[in-house]
Amino acid sequence: MSLSRRSFSATLAGAAAPALKAQQPSSRKIGYCIIGLGRISMNEFMPGVEKSEHCRITGLVSGHPEKAQKMAAKYGVPATSIYSYEDFDRKMASNPEIDAVYVALPNSMHAEYTVRSAGAGKHVLCEKPMATSVAEAQQMIAACKSAGKKLMIAYRCQLEPNTLKAQQAARSGQIGRVELIDSSFGFTIAPGEWRLNKKLAGGGPLMDVGIYCLQACRIMSGEDPVEVDARWNVLDHDGRFAEVEENLVWSMRFPSGLLTTCNTSYGTNTGGWFRVYGSKGMIEMQPAFSYDGLKLQINGKEQTVEDHNPMQFAREADHFAECIRQDKAPKTAGEEGQTDLRIMEAIYRSCREQGPVKLA
């Protein structure tokens, strides 16, 4: 057997190809059914799919027929692929154009709609936070596993090139030993948002935006915390914070001994940033969590990154499409979301008990 370098490479490529080709659907765009037509779907994810390489929108689930028809017209979704919440799963099951769903409902509904979608034979891309409890997360993971379907949590930052460059710098020793991390994300919430309803949201700013700070600490350190200590408050008694916290501050201790400090808020716009302080330098992203305009500095020098698709939601949709086509595990599978929920449950427990909570 004698192979030139070129034919050897071709053989290798060919060896990888069958698995790819064996997966359905390999030769057409991955079809997403959008579950929930709120701001993030309409303003971010669907335009993202439109800018993606490998995806298209092939179904809609909404409680507002007019809105759904308008979106269907815009994205070329047939009227027969507009479903109601009541029977979307039964009807969607027989629609071969739908490969996956994008769950963008209030947090408390993520579990039900993930489980029903998996039951209908569809892969699930679910918005963060994955659910409102670890118990729900476990159900979601189990349901997707038993259905043989993939589950990805929509942590777009973990696919974002500035964040990845920061992570590489933090973990490669480029700033020496990581000594401290701090992070903040908060915004001034308008009255009436479902996010202020504890039953729908599961919690306040921690669940919604503080989770980005938690992710930043985990991603940059490469560790999961072993202890959290948190406090919350309500300062504004205008009625918005009858059910969830307004501000929450917390520290985390990691297995290496690393300590981090974070804060999150629905009462103030903190800008959304993180800093990783090393023994030999510093990494700063600010804004770190926005949909665009992210800025990364390493040792005071602004970085530029290769960005083949600057639209984070397009990249996210494409990553999951690639995972489906190539039968790969998503970078941020259900377990990643479950870990965050486990930590956030500990953070809330720490707030209630006003003391530290250890994580197993």
Next chain:
Amino acid sequence: MSLSRRSFSATLAGAAAPALKAQQPSSRKIGYCIIGLGRISMNEFMPGVEKSEHCRITGLVSGHPEKAQKMAAKYGVPATSIYSYEDFDRKMASNPEIDAVYVALPNSMHAEYTVRSAGAGKHVLCEKPMATSVAEAQQMIAACKSAGKKLMIAYRCQLEPNTLKAQQAARSGQIGRVELIDSSFGFTIAPGEWRLNKKLAGGGPLMDVGIYCLQACRIMSGEDPVEVDARWNVLDHDGRFAEVEENLVWSMRFPSGLLTTCNTSYGTNTGGWFRVYGSKGMIEMQPAFSYDGLKLQINGKEQTVEDHNPMQFAREADHFAECIRQDKAPKTAGEEGQTDLRIMEAIYRSCREQGPVKLA
């Protein structure tokens, strides 16, 4: 009795004047004796006095005769006004050219040298941290009180115009309700520094630079914390941190409910900054605690401030001189330093006990 507006004002001014004139010394510069010729004295305070309006250097206390002679020559201090640590107080007592001392020794020596200076009939400007314990702070305050001498802690930031503008913005409602404050100050310490000796320093970065973050939270909120929760670590086992913490993170709860997060370090240069997040805007100072080059932003807009003397140490020396001349209480009297020590003792206790500590 009939007074024109002008003569009435003149009478008022005259009424204030006698008290001022009765104080000695009112017509000449305030003479400082420098106790401890380390970096902060030689590189910052003494050049500051030279640039001050109302001060001069009239005495030196040092264990290094050569260094003292060099400094004496530079600042025009007579050889007879160079003292040793052993008997400076006895000799200084009869030197009418010395009105006040500047104590710039390792923290653990602040109490002794403040008490001895007050006993010698001199006012005391003492570097921060005021001491290594509340008990020492109480002794210092009592000694100065019983000697009828003033005691000021060298919190230069409280006289610094950017900081004062930030404070005004925070407290006047310019950024709405203060929702969160965070602050960080750390630097990479060299081996061999007295700051790494627990007996001399009383603690690690918290005592040295974290105290600035504590001050920022107190100054900006106008409140003193009622609960602290802190954690510390040592990550670098190169021998520097055999006695004191390397990193320390802490949160504080204030009477209004306000929560703040801070971190401090001897293992990384965090830049020294604070942010005050309000319901309607944000205040940021970065650098916030440096000797110069401070930058203040309010709602994203860089501020410029009137600064009659950009040298912070000159302003500090002049403020204390003014207090001595006019028999006024210093802005940062001993009680201010004692409050910080009470909080820092609680922070260290929280670290040791790994749980929250309430402040009475």
